[in-house]
Amino acid sequence: MSIHDLVAEKQPESFVFSPENEALIKKIIAKYPKGKQASAVMPLLDLAQRQNDNWIPMKAIEKIAELLGMARIRVLEVASFYTMYNLKPVGKYFLQLCGTTPCMLRGSDDIARCIKDKLGIVSGESTEDGKFSVLEVECLGACVNAPIVQVNDDFYEDLDYDSMELLIESLSNDTPLPQGSVKGRSGSQAETGPTSLTKMKSKSAALKSSIKSKKVSVVSTEKARS
Numbered sequence: 483m484s485i486h487d488l489v490a491e492k493q494p495e496s497f498v499f500s501p502e503n504e505a506l507i508k509k510i511i512a513k514y515p516k517g518k519q520a521s522a523v524m525p526l527l528d529l530a531q532r533q534n535d536n537w538i539p540m541k542a543i544e545k546i547a548e549l550l551g552m553a554r555i556r557v558l559e560v561a562s563f564y565t566m567y568n569l570k571p572v573g574k575y576f577l578q579l580c581g582t583t584p585c586m587l588r589g590s591d592d593i594a595r596c597i598k599d600k601l602g603i604v605s606g607e608s609t610e611d612g613k614f615s616v617l618e619v620e621c622l623g624a625c626v627n628a629p630i631v632q633v634n635d636d637f638y639e640d641l642d643y644d645s646m647e648l649l650i651e652s653l654s655n656d657t658p659l660p661q662g663s664v665k666g667r668s669g670s671q672a673e674t675g676p677t678s679l680t681k682m683k684s685k686s687a688a689l690k691s692s693i694k695s696k697k698v699s700v701v702s703t704e705k706a707r708s
């Protein structure tokens with residue numbers, strides 16, 4: 483794949499950071515030692531993307547290179563390496579479907595099938611109305627509740643074909659389901675609920691109640707003495 487496949491054909495003629503982002507950029511750059519300001523490239527790319535409807539135009543790459551004293555190609559290398567940065571416009575709802583082994587073993591193929599059935603798109607494509615884009619990505623770091631789909635900034639976990647269908651319907655109506663596990667799992671607990679932690683919980687409850695009753699008995703003995 484060449485860089486021409488990665489970046490949008492149609493590019494804006496200019497890009498200027500908003501005054502709010504200019505102020506944020508100063509704070510971000512100040513976090514790094516003098517001469518190491520190139521380390522701010524990732525947060526600046528993120529700001530540019532958020533300001534520009536979730537994609538980064540080439541003029542923003544140039545602006546960031548200028549701000550950080552970097553070669554443009556170095557900024558572009560970073561932006562094209564990470565799937566979290568979009569170099570082309572994406573839909574209002576950008577679905578990042580994890581296809582790495584834990585998610586694959588837990589049914590990510592069914593999720594991809596559901597997206598194709600309901601939206602008619604596969605990885606790298608957008609719907610004609612510009613509402614949805616989908617991209618298959620590597621591990622999103624939430625394997626414990628696999629399979630995962632990230633929608634813009636939100637994670638949806640424990641999905642299957644039916645729950646993905648419901649999620650797509652909710653997004654189509656602009657009333658997204660609450661983020662998190664669609665099965666209501668708390669944190670990364672087992673699907674059957676807490677196991678060893680339950681025992682720890684009951685032990686600690688017993689300990690607390692024993693301390694409380696000892697305190698009561700000490701108080702009543704002291705009262706009896708006085």
Ligand code: FES
Pocket residue numbers: 580581582583584585586620621622623624625626628629630
């Ligand atoms: S493998 Fe899918 S989140 Fe890690």
